[in-house]
Amino acid sequence: MMIDFTESFALDYAGARTKFRATAAELGGALSEYRHPTLRTPDGQDLVVDVVRLGDAAAPSQLIVISGTHGLEGLSGSAAQVAWMKSAPARALPPHLSVLLVHAINPYGFAWGTRTTENNVDLNRNFVDHEAPHPANPGYATLYPDLVPDDWTPAALQAYTGALDRFRAAHGDDALFNVLASGQYDFPNGNNFGGVAREWSNVTLEKIVADHLGQAERVGFIDWHTGIGGWAEAFFLCFNDENGPLHAEAVRWWGKERLIGQRPHNMARPNYQGLVFHGLTKFLGRRPMVGAVVEFGTRGVHVRRALQLDLWLKFKAERDSERVQLLRADLHDCFVPVSANWREQTTEQAISITQQAIDGLATWSLAAAA
Ligand SMILES: [Zn+2]
Known part of the structure; x- marks a missing residue:
């Protein structure tokens, strides 16, 4: 497959919206917008979740x-999303199947970096029951005090490295990863904070499901x-019950080597709380859903430093110095590498993974939901 990444990647949120909407329009997709009621982009534009429907809204199978x-x-x-829409199969959906593309479900984070x-x-981590006691993550309290230094210098960063090393020595790598990644509900300025109430994006996703997936029988x-994951490699996190038929269906779509026994960063999978996956499952009620978080690997476990940097830039950084711009560019490159090599490889996989889901959904092998 010949990939020109400049056709699908954009430089920023506004550019991404433009590409997404234009590509959807070429396909004859039906566009809906969900506008944030109060917040704007850094340059004063609206924050919008764009939603495109391709195919029949009444189709029983919907991706x-x-x-x-x-x-x-x-x-x-x-x-x-854009690269798949530009691929040939997007112009020939199977019968009784439609596709709903939700662009920038967290538009604030996208626009503000x-x-x-x-x-x-x-x-x-936000799709938990906020009326019930939040999931506990007691280990996080021992790491939090060193998480965000006042200044971003190699010397200041030693404190957090030391705290991680001490935790790892006492409890092991798997436990450390679980504490850092599963979600925490106690420190609003920490990372993986799951919130105290449903976020606007969470409520909006429920509205999108109600507005667009009402007629779906399977999703x-x-x-x-x-x-x-490894550099530019797809890494699957499937949250269907590993012993159940929906997980078996995911394996049929995407292959057992991608779905079974996955070890993120070569560690035990954290006990993730409050995932979008959990929210969607609830919003769909009794209708079956097969799906996954699909990651593309960048810097492996070094991403941890970038998560720390995200918080430092938000809570501690001076305004817009050269140093801050250098750090911000590094943060963006950590999550979406500028490298053409990375962008070409991930684009090719994204098209094929999307198509595998469509083919799988079109040949759904499970009996109708009880
Ligand atoms: Zn992510």
Whole structure:
């Protein structure tokens, strides 16, 4: 496959919106907009989740593909959506199947260049029951005090490295990863903070499901991310029950080598809380959903430093110095590498992974839901 990454990637949120909407229009897609009621982009434009329907809204089989759950990763997910729309199979959907593309479900994070929502909430930890006690993550309290230094210098960063080393020595790599990544609900200025209430993007996703997936009888789901896996390689995190028929269906679509026994950064998978996957499952009620978070790898475990940098830029950085711009460019490159090599490889895989989901959904092998 010949890939020209400049056709699918954009430089920023506004450019990504333009490419997404123009490509969808060429395909005759039906566009809907979900506008943030109060917030704007850094240059004063509206923050919008763009949603495109390709095919029949009444189709019994529907694929939903989301980009920008983590705003910083949005340029990759947006490119994945655009590149698939530009591919030949997008012009020939199977019968009784339609595709819903949700662009920038976290538009604030996309436009402002942070992983989180406007409230420093990790949207992919926000889909818990906020009326119930939040999931506990006691280990996080031991790491938090050293997380964000006042200044971003190699010397100041030693404190956090030391805290991680001490935790790892006491509890092991797997436990450390679980504490850092599973989600925490106690430190609003920390990372992987799941929030205290449903974020605007969370409520908006429920509205999108109600508006567009009401007639679906079965749903396929891809949530595009970056940061886990080998350089430019797809890494799947499927949250269907590993012993159940829906997971077996995911294996049929994407292959067992991608779905079974996955070890992110070669560690045990964290006990992730409050994922978009969990939210969608709830919004769909009794209707079956097969799907995955699909990551494209960048810097392996070194992404950890970039998560720290995201917070430092948000809470501690001076305004717009050369140093801050250098650091910000590095942060973006960590999640969506500028490299043409990375962009070509991930684009090719994104097209094929999307198509595998469509082919799988079109040949759904499970009995009708009870
Ligand atoms: Zn992500």
